[in-house]
Amino acid sequence: MQLQINAEHRLDQALWHPSPHFDARPKECWPELVVVHCVSLPEGEYGTGAPQRLFTGQLDCREHSSFADLEGLRVAPHIMIDRRGQLEQFVAFNHRAWHAGISSWRGRSGCNDFSIGVELEGAVAEGYTDSQYRSLIQLVIQLMIAYPQISADAVVGHCHIAPGRKADPGPHFNWPHLMLELHRQLSAFAAP
Numbered sequence: 001m002q003l004q005i006n007a008e009h010r011l012d013q014a015l016w017h018p019s020p021h022f023d024a025r026p027k028e029c030w031p032e033l034v035v036v037h038c039v040s041l042p043e044g045e046y047g048t049g050a051p052q053r054l055f056t057g058q059l060d061c062r063e064h065s066s067f068a069d070l071e072g073l074r075v076a077p078h079i080m081i082d083r084r085g086q087l088e089q090f091v092a093f094n095h096r097a098w099h100a101g102i103s104s105w106r107g108r109s110g111c112n113d114f115s116i117g118v119e120l121e122g123a124v125a126e127g128y129t130d131s132q133y134r135s136l137i138q139l140v141i142q143l144m145i146a147y148p149q150i151s152a153d154a155v156v157g158h159c160h161i162a163p164g165r166k167a168d169p170g171p172h173f174n175w176p177h178l179m180l181e182l183h184r185q186l187s188a189f190a191a192p
């Protein structure tokens with residue numbers, strides 16, 4: 001699937017589920033970083049639709065006992081990639097989605113200001129599907145084309161920008177695979 005980011009800073013191929021959980025980026029602040037997260041609600045159960053309801057402010061926290069601590073939480077990534085690799089977008093890339101919380105990257109705090117948040121449907125204790133890696137790699141490449149301030153080494157986990165506080169996407173996320181594929185596909189782009 002060839003992905004395309006349009007003039008509204010949205011991915012043409014993603015389902016659009018607008019979230020109210022965003023605001024403007026600070027002036028002159030453009031995406032420089034991609035932050036990978038994982039989510040499943042309840043933890044480890046897939047295809048429930050509950051993460052999407054959380055991100056759009058429509059989750060009834062009485063749905064499941066484990067949702068009690070989500071009451072009043074106002075969060076959203078820009079994009080979620082489900083287990084089949086399908087993409088859903090909640091916030092346009094030029095806006096500041098509320099996904100990272102207290103965080104810092106290369107000495108800069110407040111990563112929401114300058115990052116794009118990508119949630120993989122998953123759990124810290126589990127691995128990810130080939131389809132998810134394929135979609136994530138295509139997404140990152142398109143983001144790098146649309147926002148040239150993002151470099152290939154500026155793709156990190158939530159765990160890297162909020163160490164000790166966040167563990168996602170977890171030890172089963174295959175960083176070497178992501179980085180190798182990114183470099184391989186980017187060098188194919190650059191070849192004459």
Ligand SMILES: [Zn+2]
Pocket residue numbers: 036037038099158166168
């Ligand atoms: Zn996270």
